Amino acid sequence: xxxxxxxxxxxxxxxxxxxxxxxxVYSKGQAWLNELRIAGKNAFSxxxxxxxxxxxxxxxxxxKALGEHYHLPHTYSLPANQDLSNYKLLDANTVTLVYIxxxxxxxxxxxxxxxxxxxxxxxxxxNSSEFKxxxxxxxxxxxxxxxxxxxxxxxxxCIINVKAGVQSPKTIQIIHLLGTDDNDSMCFPRTLIHxxxxxxxxVVESYYSLPNSNQNFCAAVTEIIEEENSxxxxxxxEDVSDSTILTTNTYFKLQRxxxxxxxxxxxxxxxxxxxxxxxxTAENGHAELHGIxxxxxxxxxxxxTLVDHISPHCYSNELYKGVMGGSxxxxxxxxxYVRRDAQKTNAYQSNNNILLSDEAQIDTKPQLEIxxxxxxxxxxxxxxQLDDDALFYLRARGIGENxxxxxxxxxxxxxxxNEIPNETLRDVFADKIHRKLSVMxx
Amino acid sequence: xxxxxKILEKVTSGEYKWGFVSNIESDNAPKGLNEDxxxxxxxxxxxxxxxxxxxxKAFRNWLKMTEPKWPNVHYPEIDFQDIIYYSxxxxxxxxxxxxxxxxxIKATFDKLGISLLEQKRLxxxxxxxxxxxxSVKTTFRETLSELGIIFCSFxxxxxxxxxxxxxxxxxxxxxxxxxxAALNSAVFSDGxxxxxxxxxxxxxxxxxxxRINSAGTGQFERTLIVADEGAFVSYLEGxxxxxxDENQLHxxxxxxxxxxxxxxxxxxxxxxxxxxxxxxxxIYNFVTKRGICLGNRSxxxxxxxxxxxxITWKYPSVxxxxxxxxxxxxxxxxxxxxQQADTGTKMIxxxxxxxxxxxxxxxxxxxxxxxxRGLVKIHKNAHHARNFSQCDSLLLGDKCGAHTFPYLEVxxxxxxxxxxxxxxxxxxxQIFYCNxxxxxxxxxxxxxxxxxxxxxxxxxxxxxxxxxxxxxAISLEGSVG
Numbered sequence: 001x002x003x004x005x006x007x008x009x010x011x012x013x014x015x016x017x018x019x020x021x022x023x024x025v026y027s028k029g030q031a032w033l034n035e036l037r038i039a040g041k042n043a044f045s046x047x048x049x050x051x052x053x054x055x056x057x058x059x060x061x062x063x064k065a066l067g068e069h070y071h072l073p074h075t076y077s078l079p080a081n082q083d084l085s086n087y088k089l090l091d092a093n094t095v096t097l098v099y100i101x102x103x104x105x106x107x108x109x110x111x112x113x114x115x116x117x118x119x120x121x122x123x124x125x126x127n128s129s130e131f132k133x134x135x136x137x138x139x140x141x142x143x144x145x146x147x148x149x150x151x152x153x154x155x156x157x158c159i160i161n162v163k164a165g166v167q168s169p170k171t172i173q174i175i176h177l178l179g180t181d182d183n184d185s186m187c188f189p190r191t192l193i194h195x196x197x198x199x200x201x202x203v204v205e206s207y208y209s210l211p212n213s214n215q216n217f218c219a220a221v222t223e224i225i226e227e228e229n230s231x232x233x234x235x236x237x238e239d240v241s242d243s244t245i246l247t248t249n250t251y252f253k254l255q256r257x258x259x260x261x262x263x264x265x266x267x268x269x270x271x272x273x274x275x276x277x278x279x280x281t282a283e284n285g286h287a288e289l290h291g292i293x294x295x296x297x298x299x300x301x302x303x304x305t306l307v308d309h310i311s312p313h314c315y316s317n318e319l320y321k322g323v324m325g326g327s328x329x330x331x332x333x334x335x336x337y338v339r340r341d342a343q344k345t346n347a348y349q350s351n352n353n354i355l356l357s358d359e360a361q362i363d364t365k366p367q368l369e370i371x372x373x374x375x376x377x378x379x380x381x382x383x384x385q386l387d388d389d390a391l392f393y394l395r396a397r398g399i400g401e402n403x404x405x406x407x408x409x410x411x412x413x414x415x416x417x418n419e420i421p422n423e424t425l426r427d428v429f430a431d432k433i434h435r436k437l438s439v440m441x442x
Numbered sequence: 443x444x445x446x447x448k449i450l451e452k453v454t455s456g457e458y459k460w461g462f463v464s465n466i467e468s469d470n471a472p473k474g475l476n477e478d479x480x481x482x483x484x485x486x487x488x489x490x491x492x493x494x495x496x497x498x499k500a501f502r503n504w505l506k507m508t509e510p511k512w513p514n515v516h517y518p519e520i521d522f523q524d525i526i527y528y529s530x531x532x533x534x535x536x537x538x539x540x541x542x543x544x545x546x547i548k549a550t551f552d553k554l555g556i557s558l559l560e561q562k563r564l565x566x567x568x569x570x571x572x573x574x575x576x577s578v579k580t581t582f583r584e585t586l587s588e589l590g591i592i593f594c595s596f597x598x599x600x601x602x603x604x605x606x607x608x609x610x611x612x613x614x615x616x617x618x619x620x621x622x623a624a625l626n627s628a629v630f631s632d633g634x635x636x637x638x639x640x641x642x643x644x645x646x647x648x649x650x651x652x653r654i655n656s657a658g659t660g661q662f663e664r665t666l667i668v669a670d671e672g673a674f675v676s677y678l679e680g681x682x683x684x685x686x687d688e689n690q691l692h693x694x695x696x697x698x699x700x701x702x703x704x705x706x707x708x709x710x711x712x713x714x715x716x717x718x719x720x721x722x723x724x725i726y727n728f729v730t731k732r733g734i735c736l737g738n739r740s741x742x743x744x745x746x747x748x749x750x751x752x753i754t755w756k757y758p759s760v761x762x763x764x765x766x767x768x769x770x771x772x773x774x775x776x777x778x779x780x781q782q783a784d785t786g787t788k789m790i791x792x793x794x795x796x797x798x799x800x801x802x803x804x805x806x807x808x809x810x811x812x813x814x815r816g817l818v819k820i821h822k823n824a825h826h827a828r829n830f831s832q833c834d835s836l837l838l839g840d841k842c843g844a845h846t847f848p849y850l851e852v853x854x855x856x857x858x859x860x861x862x863x864x865x866x867x868x869x870x871x872q873i874f875y876c877n878x879x880x881x882x883x884x885x886x887x888x889x890x891x892x893x894x895x896x897x898x899x900x901x902x903x904x905x906x907x908x909x910x911x912x913x914x915a916i917s918l919e920g921s922v923g
Contacts, residue, residue, distance in 0.1 A: 360855060367848070368835075370845065376865075
């Protein structure tokens with residue numbers, strides 16, 4: 001990549017040093033995995049850490065936020081007295097997989113390997129080499145710096161596979177716990193979801209910081225490959241500490257007649273960057289992508305989405321909502337790309353923002369690039385504040401100012417929340433929003 | 443091939459109608475660019491020392507800059523040493539009446555349809571006609587000067603009103619602003635200057651007609667419009683270029699200063715030669731246009747109809763500095779065959795209660811690419827700023843592209859910013875509806891496209907609106923009645 005600006009070289013060489021050490025330990029495994037790691041490493045050393053001159057990172061100065069040096073953590077265990085139930089978004093009817101700093105923790109996880117559904121670390125899946133075809137097949141390491149970085153440290157990813165025609169009766173819940181008590185740790189969680197013909201699965205992937213953890217950096221990658229007529233509901237929930245930098249790259253590849261539903265909920269973190277790439281590769285694909293981001297204080301949340309309409313007759317619908325308090329900074333960049341052959345495409349995109357305080361800022365860039373003529377595409381973006389008339393209406397009816405504000409903001413974000421098919425999760429998220437709003441500064 | 447496809451093909455394969463070359467002897471500078479050329483131009487124009495210094499400073503700056511690569515347009519590298527930077531029609535004696543005008547030039551204007559004689563008779567529009575870089579004749583100057591309005595060529599202004607030029611030149615678009623602005627600042631040959639004094643409402647529409655004539659020349663004109671407190675002016679700019687095989691560069695700079703309660707309305711109809719069907723030739727139109735609403739309650743409005751040029755790359759912008767100031771941008775950009783356009787606007791809100799409106803209509807046909815790129819920036823102190831943007835794209839063929847790149851940067855919580863964009867093609871149902879009512883497909887497309895652009899055409903002054911519709915008709919060859 002000639003046009004990429006190599007960022008802070010110190011951090012890049014630091015990460016690469018760690019990678020060499022890492023490889024010396026793990027390279028005895030499968031050769032193909034090692035090849036993948038080398039490709040990732042090469043791509044990362046070429047790209048480095050993005051600088052703000054990079055158009056995709058224009059508003060998120062991650063090199064500055066990252067600072068100097070990171071290393072792989074040495075402790076992988078859950079500190080004593082930690083109750084896992086704090087981290088479970090769903091209780092009933094789930095399979096829970098726990099990862100600490102990207103490494104599976106079998107004693108805390110339910111393993112599910114059945115006829116129809118597999119949800120386990122790659123090391124537990126006997127024929128995990130069959131995932132050779134899928135692992136790394138949709139992650140774009142040549143363009144996404146942190147995807148490359150993650151691939152360089154690839155080790156025992158979480159594998160979810162649903163066999164043809166199986167409707168997974170259980171929700172698969174992946175809990176990522178991040179950070180250690182020593183300084184500047186980094187980790188690279190990786191997930192692969194594959195649904196065969198006509199299969200269905202619901203996956204919740206959540207990110208938390210371990211208590212008392214220090215400054216840390218996490219670059220997660222999730223790849224989702226949907227075969228014909230399959231359906232994946234995917235939720236991403238991010239509630240990490242104010243000393244955590246979290247980047248996620250999520251890739252969807254949709255085959256004919258398949259459907260994806262994705263929801264990205266950014267609640268807490270020092271700096272969060274979500275890249276969501278959806279490729280509609282065959283006819284009649286249907287992608288729904290929704291999200292809510294609620295940064296407060298000094299938090300910086302950045303959502304980049306790309307919906308790539310490669311084939312005709314596909315549909316995509318996107319709605320992201322943001323509420324910014326304190327001196328938070330939010331970024332939204334939604335790209336809809338309609339290729340020459342993708343006739344009869346319907347693509348909709350909308351991004352609405354509310355700024356609660358004078359110091360908060362939003363940079364939004366909804367983007368359409370269209371090369372086919374018979375399409376219906378639209379996008380809209382708004383930024384505003386709470387409606388004074390509505391506020392007055394509520395206050396005239398004896399509702400306190402704070403409560404009235406919360407009510408209005410809840411209603412505002414509710415629009416995106418209503419797109420969630422899972423009612424239990426919808427209630428859980430609504431509660432999280434409510435709690436966050438009550439501490440948000442106006 | 444269906445009836446509709448045939449019409450679309452006809453529509454998208456129109457030839458350039460204004461491709462004629464006037465045989466006027468030119469007084470050219472040698473090819474290439476160096477400090478001597480800058481000095482040559484400055485000496486030719488008999489410029490004062492400070493302006494030469496200003497040019498040289500810009501030139502030295504330009505040498506340090508690199509050509510921007512971010513726009514969504516593709517073209518072969520420009521050889522800046524292969525351009526003639528100064529070209530003036532030779533007979534330069536003072537003209538006392540229109541009759542003394544070179545008959546060739548008059549004929550050129552007649553072909554352009556802006557006959558000076560007729561203009562004078564109608565006493566409606568004052569034209570400052572520019573052929574290749576030197577202003578040939580400024581009409582109505584006397585009528586305007588009675589009101590204290592200065593409307594003259596840039597070189598005359600340098601001689602006659604150096605204090606105004608010194609004060610405002612480069613105040614909105616500094617020479618170091620961007621690559622092409624720096625180039626223009628170094629080598630600009632002429633342009634128009636307009637000053638409306640306090641409280642004066644300019645009684646007629648001021649107009650400049652630009653025309654690139656000589657082969658291998660770049661057109662680097664510079665326009666400066668200053669509206670003092672409470673003044674109003676409506677300014678029209680039109681451009682045509684003859685048909686030539688090589689690509690010609692046009693890098694102009696337009697600066698507008700609007701003082702307290704002043705209003706400037708700037709309209710452009712641009713139909714430079716777009717190149718032939720295979721993308722050979724045509725004008726590279728790399729223009730920097732920017733206005734500043736300096737005073738409170740001032741207003742600047744840009745209206746543009748862009749049908750020509752092989753590559754159009756311009757973003758008429760407004761800096762809303764004064765409180766309660768208003769910025770507007772209305773645009774129709776038509777691209778056909780191999781044309782490329784990357785155009786839009788920038789609205790920079792600095793003052794309180796500032797408002798801006800952006801209406802952009804893109805029409806692409808053939809194998810062309812049409813991009814809207816716009817920035818709305820609400821500065822931290824711009825309380826209660828308001829913006830509304832609408833960017834619609836219409837696709838007329840299956841090999842063209844339509845793109846939207848809006849940047850919305852909001853740093854104040856009391857701002858309201860709305861952006862919406864749609865992309866579609868001319869609906870089969872719309873055409874069917876017209877067909878049913880006895881309107882053939884060709885006319886139906888014209889009707890629909892014209893209706894689609896109406897919001898912008900309504901903003902144009904009467905004479906221009908008619909011309910814009912005619913241009914659209916030619917761009918869409920015969921489909922418009």
